[in-house]
Amino acid sequence: MTVPKSFPLHFPTLTRVNNLDGAATAAEDLKIYINQYLPLVILGDFPDSETMLTNADLLCTQAGALPTQRILWLNDEGILAAVMPELDAAIKSGFPNKVYSYDNIRALSIEPASMKAAYLIFKDPSLSPDPKDIRKTLSTFQMQRAFNAAIALIPDTRDL
Amino acid sequence: MKKNPLYAAIAVLLSFAVAIPCRAQLTPSGIFTLMEESTSGKHMDTLPQTGPAIVDINSILHIKIDLAALEDEMFRFQGISGSDIRLQKLKEFNTLLQNQNEILKLINEKFSGSTTPTLADYKELATQSDFILDGLETNLDDDLWNELTSPAMEQQFRTFDGPYIVFVINFLAEKAQLLRESLTEQLNVNGEADSSLLIYFRLGAFIKNKSGGRPVHVENFDDISPDSYSEISSFSAPLSDAEKKALNDTRLINDSIQTNTGAATFSFKKLIKSRVDNLFPSDTSRVKFKTVYRTKLADLNRSNATKPAARILVENELSLTRVDQFYTVATQTYQQFAGSFPQALINGDSLDQTFDRFSKLVNDAFSQFKGDVSLYEQSGSRLSSGEPPPGSPDLDEVVNAYDSYAASINQDISGIKSLFSDIRSILDPFRKSYLANEDFSDQVLRFTAGSIPPTGLIELKYIGERKAGDEILVKAVLERGKKAGNRNFEQKTLLRRYVTMARVAVHVKMSGSVILANPYNRASNPAITLQNKFQFSPTYGIFLKWGSRKSKFYNDFVAFGAGLGFSSPDFNLDGTPEFGAGVMLTGFRDLLNAGWGWNFGLDTPYSFIGFNIPFSIGGIQSASPEGFLED
Numbered sequence: 200m201t202v203p204k205s206f207p208l209h210f211p212t213l214t215r216v217n218n219l220d221g222a223a224t225a226a227e228d229l230k231i232y233i234n235q236y237l238p239l240v241i242l243g244d245f246p247d248s249e250t251m252l253t254n255a256d257l258l259c260t261q262a263g264a265l266p267t268q269r270i271l272w273l274n275d276e277g278i279l280a281a282v283m284p285e286l287d288a289a290i291k292s293g294f295p296n297k298v299y300s301y302d303n304i305r306a307l308s309i310e311p312a313s314m315k316a317a318y319l320i321f322k323d324p325s326l327s328p329d330p331k332d333i334r335k336t337l338s339t340f341q342m343q344r345a346f347n348a349a350i351a352l353i354p355d356t357r358d359l
Numbered sequence: 360m361k362k363n364p365l366y367a368a369i370a371v372l373l374s375f376a377v378a379i380p381c382r383a384q385l386t387p388s389g390i391f392t393l394m395e396e397s398t399s400g401k402h403m404d405t406l407p408q409t410g411p412a413i414v415d416i417n418s419i420l421h422i423k424i425d426l427a428a429l430e431d432e433m434f435r436f437q438g439i440s441g442s443d444i445r446l447q448k449l450k451e452f453n454t455l456l457q458n459q460n461e462i463l464k465l466i467n468e469k470f471s472g473s474t475t476p477t478l479a480d481y482k483e484l485a486t487q488s489d490f491i492l493d494g495l496e497t498n499l500d501d502d503l504w505n506e507l508t509s510p511a512m513e514q515q516f517r518t519f520d521g522p523y524i525v526f527v528i529n530f531l532a533e534k535a536q537l538l539r540e541s542l543t544e545q546l547n548v549n550g551e552a553d554s555s556l557l558i559y560f561r562l563g564a565f566i567k568n569k570s571g572g573r574p575v576h577v578e579n580f581d582d583i584s585p586d587s588y589s590e591i592s593s594f595s596a597p598l599s600d601a602e603k604k605a606l607n608d609t610r611l612i613n614d615s616i617q618t619n620t621g622a623a624t625f626s627f628k629k630l631i632k633s634r635v636d637n638l639f640p641s642d643t644s645r646v647k648f649k650t651v652y653r654t655k656l657a658d659l660n661r662s663n664a665t666k667p668a669a670r671i672l673v674e675n676e677l678s679l680t681r682v683d684q685f686y687t688v689a690t691q692t693y694q695q696f697a698g699s700f701p702q703a704l705i706n707g708d709s710l711d712q713t714f715d716r717f718s719k720l721v722n723d724a725f726s727q728f729k730g731d732v733s734l735y736e737q738s739g740s741r742l743s744s745g746e747p748p749p750g751s752p753d754l755d756e757v758v759n760a761y762d763s764y765a766a767s768i769n770q771d772i773s774g775i776k777s778l779f780s781d782i783r784s785i786l787d788p789f790r791k792s793y794l795a796n797e798d799f800s801d802q803v804l805r806f807t808a809g810s811i812p813p814t815g816l817i818e819l820k821y822i823g824e825r826k827a828g829d830e831i832l833v834k835a836v837l838e839r840g841k842k843a844g845n846r847n848f849e850q851k852t853l854l855r856r857y858v859t860m861a862r863v864a865v866h867v868k869m870s871g872s873v874i875l876a877n878p879y880n881r882a883s884n885p886a887i888t889l890q891n892k893f894q895f896s897p898t899y900g901i902f903l904k905w906g907s908r909k910s911k912f913y914n915d916f917v918a919f920g921a922g923l924g925f926s927s928p929d930f931n932l933d934g935t936p937e938f939g940a941g942v943m944l945t946g947f948r949d950l951l952n953a954g955w956g957w958n959f960g961l962d963t964p965y966s967f968i969g970f971n972i973p974f975s976i977g978g979i980q981s982a983s984p985e986g987f988l989e990d
Binding site for chain 2: 247250251253254257258261262263264265334336338339340343344346347348350351353355
């Protein structure tokens, strides 16, 4: 039986909000993380992060949340740069025809089996050419939608 | 072209069969969906919006309500314009909230207890939740959207004890309630809604058959107690002698009641007619009074001395005419009552009011006349002679005739009212059952917008005595105000849907019949000495029957069955019956059957056709065809 790799916590009280160990192993660790969990990856710093991450943690522990739901908050520049190719590929795989700017992505949920991005949240939605994205800024509302989208994509054959 | 009466008869029968389900039904699409759940829970299907709706007699009826459409209908009935932006928003919110109960149920049943949820449960919750979230993101106006995603709401969720989707549902429900309050604001008096103007929703059901109807319990919508549990067995064993006797006694009592009820109704009608024919014995005094009145008027007008007395009669002639006119109205009312007995008596109290007004009019007119005569006569005392003024004796005669007429009328009216009262008290149980037939009692709850349960249930096993062919009437109405007598009261029927109960599920039936058996290969079996082609033989069948959810005609008239038949033919004519057994098909309420059997005594096959008609042969009483006894 494979022992799951453990990842560092940003805050001791928020047990579902993880970080990666460092830029050197970030790309590899990201793959392991996605494989192990159902992640919402949040990129960079943002306002009122404490409240938002607390709520994100609640979304992972509330009734109806998958046991594997996790938040991966990446705010280290080195790590961000290291995981960019992997995440960009996930977005392209999940939204093949979507016009977007990677720099404008604040968060994305990823379906583990296919490694495809399931939902995108933007730093500034007005920069997205798709009018449907206009309200997709980081909020508990959008984080819940991101998790819902990823859960909906899980193949029926996958174990919990 | 030669006319064929058989075809014509068939065409008439078919058109009659088609016309049977065509009754006044109201099923606005979109608001109500009726569904049938079988006893085992394996069958769950939506009943058609129009045409015959047939369910199994032991099933559960689900009444699903589209609350968004219903509340829209309620506020329009209140007088809110369909283009009112608040109403449109409320409809949107209600539409988004339509699956809130499924979400809450899912969370409670799958994610809050000791059960381990499956991946399908998580996906179901995600899908249901996202229906609401996507709707909000797409439709919510900027103000509400900004409020929902504001830092203040983010802070609120930090301390909220429950899933985020419940937090959102609460937010949305609160906003919907504010809209409802805003829409009913115009009905407020001193800060509270005027209950005589509020719109209430009511839903109820009745079981209906030839003997009338009674209300049945609809879960979530009334306080009517469920009746005793009664499942129509899928195995109909033949009746024991005691049961047959009891059934026969019941039939006799029922027949007797029907006959007596018919006789009682006939007697009442006859009584009323005789009263109408002899309407108002006071009519004689009326004729006499009018004759005296006119004669005296003519007499008094002949002399100048008595003309002042005549003037009193002339001045009071108008009120006499009014009494005459009302006399005609009262007579007509009386006759109408007799024509529509007993409904007229049951439906209104206007008869008493009509006669009360008549009585008052007569008494007032008489008092006025008597007062005028008295004044005139008192004027005589002022004359020097002290004698009564001219014409006084004549006026006194008119007063006496008038008095006699008024007394007779009052006596008649009192008698008529007393008769009505007696009839009412005799008919009171009938009246109650008549009203209960379709009118909602106070046990049927009233719901305002925002408090209406999304589903109602009728468990047919708990509605008491019922039989195949009986119908359930599901009725839903909107009412303005609570009291039918209130001047603002208004009722709008949203749903009137008849659902027929039938024995749809496979069930076993046993029945005796008489067959005509034909040992068709008698040439190869010399033991068969039967001279005729067919031989009468008693047979007893045990067979499976089933009904249709699509065709009332099939259930009422065709109703096939298939099973085994056991008979006792005597093909060798030795006086000792052999034993035969075979397969048989029945149809047309088991009136006809046919099949194939094997005579085990003579080792020979036979085919047969049979009739299930009530006569005895070979000492066996053939049962009546299905339904014949029930009718």
